[in-house]
Amino acid sequence: MSVVAVLTAAGSGSRLGHALPKALVPLRGEALVVHAARRLLDASGAHGPLLDEIVVTAPAEHLDAFVVALAATPTEGPGTPSPGPRVRVVAGGATRQASVAAGLAALGAHLDAGTTVLVHDAARPFAPAELVARVVAAVAAGHEAVVPGLPVTDTVKRVGPADAGGAEPVRATVERADLRAVQTPQGFTLGLLRRAHDEAARHAHDESLAATDDAGLVERLGHAVWVVAGDERAAKITTARDLRVAELLGDA
Ligand SMILES: Nc1ccn([C@@H]2O[C@H](COP(=O)(O)OP(=O)(O)OP(=O)(O)O)[C@@H](O)[C@H]2O)c(=O)n1
Numbered sequence: 001m002s003v004v005a006v007l008t009a010a011g012s013g014s015r016l017g018h019a020l021p022k023a024l025v026p027l028r029g030e031a032l033v034v035h036a037a038r039r040l041l042d043a044s045g046a047h048g049p050l051l052d053e054i055v056v057t058a059p060a061e062h063l064d065a066f067v068v069a070l071a072a073t074p075t076e077g078p079g080t081p082s083p084g085p086r087v088r089v090v091a092g093g094a095t096r097q098a099s100v101a102a103g104l105a106a107l108g109a110h111l112d113a114g115t116t117v118l119v120h121d122a123a124r125p126f127a128p129a130e131l132v133a134r135v136v137a138a139v140a141a142g143h144e145a146v147v148p149g150l151p152v153t154d155t156v157k158r159v160g161p162a163d164a165g166g167a168e169p170v171r172a173t174v175e176r177a178d179l180r181a182v183q184t185p186q187g188f189t190l191g192l193l194r195r196a197h198d199e200a201a202r203h204a205h206d207e208s209l210a211a212t213d214d215a216g217l218v219e220r221l222g223h224a225v226w227v228v229a230g231d232e233r234a235a236k237i238t239t240a241r242d243l244r245v246a247e248l249l250g251d252a
């Protein structure tokens with residue numbers, strides 16, 4: 001079974017507010033993108049390492065810095081080959097969705113529609129190899145679109161427009177038992193994900209149809225999407241506080 005990945009790393013990290021593009025920001029001595037790539041490469045199944053190839057989408061003006069950062073990526077685990085030839089850096093797009101589309105285009109037409117493709121955020125540097133393997137296994141078991149998700153622990157309110165002082169009226173308390181906060185890596189068969197992105201590209205002019213994750217595009221096709229258990233270690237680094245917390249906790 002062939003498994004490839006698109007690792008999205010082309011964001012600027014405006015909410016993080018660092019001088020470097022977010023994926024190059026160091027965490028415990030290594031760039032976020034290096035952590036994320038290494039954990040993808042460390043994922044293994046019954047027959048050894050799972051990943052054949054990773055396409056990293058980087059900001060167009062920083063391609064060289066990403067190549068350098070990833071070339072130095074050490075791999076761990078017995079039998080894991082050097083990541084060098086298996087990690088390619090391409091220019092991403094203006095949005096995450098456009099970056100994933102660029103990554104899919106770079107994967108090449110030779111791959112079979114049944115190939116498993118993971119889409120993962122460099123902004124989730126500590127997503128563990130076990131989580132990667134769990135998503136791949138669910139796709140291999142026949143679920144063509146799989147996302148990791150965690151139960152929501154806060155009480156969630158739906159609100160209306162804010163008043164002049166910024167206070168928002170509560171419209172409803174949302175039942176949380178069947179809510180999941182969704183993470184990456186998300187796994188798909190390549191044919192299905194390409195179809196979802198092709199359809200999204202046809203409606204690119206309509207911002208109301210933009211999706212914040214790839215599974216959302218698959219849902220729009222009317223296709224089933226399945227949730228498997230997520231992992232707290234796969235938390236997303238969005239703000240400077242998230243980075244400080246990750247620095248303190250590491251991948252424990
Ligand atoms: N044009 C973009 C925007 C985002 N991403 C990637 O998508 C993931 C999730 O995005 P997010 O955490 O929102 O990152 P940024 O867009 O960089 O953050 P911000 O919105 O704060 O600028 C990140 O790994 C980011 O690099 C991408 O590849 N291309």
Ligand SMILES: C[C@](O)(CO)[C@H](O)COP(=O)(O)O
Pocket residue numbers: 096121182183184212213214236
């Ligand atoms: C894809 C994602 O990480 C799943 O939780 C998330 O939707 C990305 O959102 P962002 O607004 O681009 O950070």
